[in-house]
Amino acid sequence: MNGNSAGISSGAGPVRHAMVSCSRRPPAGRGPYCRTCLAWDQSLCRQIAGSDFDRLFPNGIRYQTREAGVALFHQGQPFDQVLIIRSGWVLTYKVFQDGQRQIIRFALPGDLIGFEGDDTSGMAYTAEALSDVTLCSFKRSLFYGVCSSSPQMAMNFAAAVTREALAAWNHVGALGQQSAMGRVANLLLDLHRRAVAQCGADGPAVRLPINQIHIADATGLTSVHVCRTLKQMKLERLLEFGKGQLVLLDPERLAEIAQLDPEVELYQPPLAVA
Amino acid sequence: MNGNSAGISSGAGPVRHAMVSCSRRPPAGRGPYCRTCLAWDQSLCRQIAGSDFDRLFPNGIRYQTREAGVALFHQGQPFDQVLIIRSGWVLTYKVFQDGQRQIIRFALPGDLIGFEGDDTSGMAYTAEALSDVTLCSFKRSLFYGVCSSSPQMAMNFAAAVTREALAAWNHVGALGQQSAMGRVANLLLDLHRRAVAQCGADGPAVRLPINQIHIADATGLTSVHVCRTLKQMKLERLLEFGKGQLVLLDPERLAEIAQLDPEVELYQPPLAVA
DNA sequence: CGAGCGTTTGACAGACCTCAATATTGGTGG
DNA sequence: CCACCAATATTGAGGTCTGTCAAACGCTCG
Incomplete structure (x- = not known):
């Protein structure tokens, strides 16, 4: 299986x-x-x-x-x-x-x-x-x-x-409405945000314990197409991803590509209930 | 907008x-x-x-x-x-x-x-x-x-x-892994199940207050392709959908197409907490 | 009857997939 | 340290599913 x-x-x-x-x-x-x-x-x-x-x-x-x-x-x-x-x-x-x-x-x-x-x-x-x-x-x-x-x-x-x-x-x-690049941008922005919230970042790079196959299976793409998409994103100087390391070069434009709504706060930190 | x-x-x-x-x-x-x-x-x-x-x-x-x-x-x-x-x-x-x-x-x-x-x-x-x-x-x-x-x-x-x-x-x-027909089957099976659980069915037909555009926007397809897909499903005698009415002709095969796992109960009725 | 909306159909285009070959990386053992 | 292997990443060629555009049809309502 x-x-x-x-x-x-x-x-x-x-x-x-x-x-x-x-x-x-x-x-x-x-x-x-x-x-x-x-x-x-x-x-x-x-x-x-x-x-x-x-x-x-x-x-x-x-x-x-x-x-x-x-x-x-x-x-x-x-x-x-x-x-x-x-x-x-x-x-x-x-x-x-x-x-x-x-x-x-x-x-x-x-x-x-x-x-x-x-x-x-x-x-x-x-x-x-x-x-x-x-x-x-x-x-x-x-x-x-x-x-x-x-x-x-x-x-x-x-x-x-x-x-x-x-x-x-x-x-x-x-998954429903975005292109390959949009899906990848969404995923990596989310993982970046959460990883930084966990332990902070020691520089522009963040370590993620995932590979292109994970990205593919999460975004509903094939790993081949994820590879091409990441290559394109690197060419456009949006981000770099390799060897478990993610660098966001242009977070603003990534957010645009991911079509994030600036009015909406996506990240929910753990709640403290009164 | x-x-x-x-x-x-x-x-x-x-x-x-x-x-x-x-x-x-x-x-x-x-x-x-x-x-x-x-x-x-x-x-x-x-x-x-x-x-x-x-x-x-x-x-x-x-x-x-x-x-x-x-x-x-x-x-x-x-x-x-x-x-x-x-x-x-x-x-x-x-x-x-x-x-x-x-x-x-x-x-x-x-x-x-x-x-x-x-x-x-x-x-x-x-x-x-x-x-x-x-x-x-x-x-x-x-x-x-x-x-x-x-x-x-x-x-x-x-x-x-x-x-x-x-x-x-x-x-x-x-959305991530299934073809157009699989997505439509998933959606309609889910809506059928929930609609029946609400008020029961008065026959094989169930009324859903939705049209093909809703199906398209829920499945991430275009309404044009939803139309073709529904036509195909009707040809294969899987279901009929029109004028807000849904008839499941072959629920077993629909479940196969939707790749539903028989071990997994998807529908969660409202919980009564002791 | 006409307007508006949803549905249907066709021709075509494009994004993504499939298959296949090669390169690269990391790990293992000699 | 190097050879070797498995896993992953990369690249190319070609195919297919789904989207785009456009037009016609049908239904409902005023």
Whole structure:
């Protein structure tokens, strides 16, 4: 079904984790939230839950690590957990019967995965570690229970899902109405923005743990055409992309090409619910 | 920017509201939920909130009606309310600078609109009544406040947003990887399923208040090509679509064409949170 | 009956895909 | 350090799906 995913992350080299590591500098978040390790961290849950913590999380909050390339769950198979990314990148995608895959989302620290299932029917997509990742893992029933007895948790949950919906709508717009260059511009602007928000940029370049095949599968193009498109964009001095490194040379014009509406703020930082 | 929307609903005739009216037969829902008027109805809010209702909703819950074709809010402009559809169909779409529009979602009774803004920045899309509609209207700050002090409300909210995200992901998959016929099959299967869930079907035919232009703008195709595609699908005896009426002649083969995964349940009925 | 809109059809063009070959990169082992 | 391999990136030629443009048709409504 997919030799596609084999060795997805073997190309970019070991340095690529620097960007998604929390160690560099914790960006200023508001309230008790670390923008990187985010709203679901153990300490935060303790703070929200107070003396109820042990009741709400009888087993505490478990952390897991997964190696790059490992699937977290599979499309069509049941999965009874909610995962929150603490560090690293996760890829979610749908695989179709003709073998094509559509990348739905590049998930970064703070994003939720698997919140939409019901423990018995199959998941709608596959999730896969794009780099080495650290995850918070909750039994979905536990997670829902906690949210049901803690409005702050519930609203944090709702805010996280809202961000997913907003991102998906933008994705729909790009796929439905834009040319190859517009789709690529949309994707790379989005990834750039989120990557910088995670750990800041140490110069004009940002490291992304992806290759042209990822761009192709996310934009609905072929990798051949992505290659041509990137070449064209480099010729026009819009951006440079190679070896897992992205440089935006002309963000304004890229935003025009992506047809971003200046009135609309696309990036939703994690919400702090009063 | 768009003469597009002018007269969007003038083609299908007055009968088209029959389907989306609640009057025919309230389908059996579980718990206190009417599947049609749904989880946010005044009576339900009273039930959930109990004696707190007056504190939570100091102005009660207002209902509004809007005529077909009227915009509920505009892309790029701030909007401070959350709308819940009680009856009728609502359309949400993004308009791009080249004048193209991408339909994001056909929203039916029970769906939320406008939950993702923050009262000051512009909305990411336009919402427009596709038929005459009845809406529950909440100030967003009030709505968030209510959810923050009522976990059931919050979880209902989260479940509604989750349905939106799931639908958007399917949309992304269809737009990214499927041919014209696959995209049309996906859209019409989804609309059929949801329309039937709303009011049941009185035969093999279902009324949808949309035309080929809507299908085109939702699938990222041109109306010309949608016309050809529908003609082809009719020739192959897959479905018939005309005058706002949809007949699925061969649902199994349509599901194959749409590349639906039999393991995955796409349709998420409104959640009843314990 | 005419106006306006949506649908249908045809001819043609273009963006993107497919297939195929080659170059480049990164990793591995001798 | 070099040879070798797998994976990725690049380039070219040609094909196809879908878009563009244009015209005609049908339906509904005033």
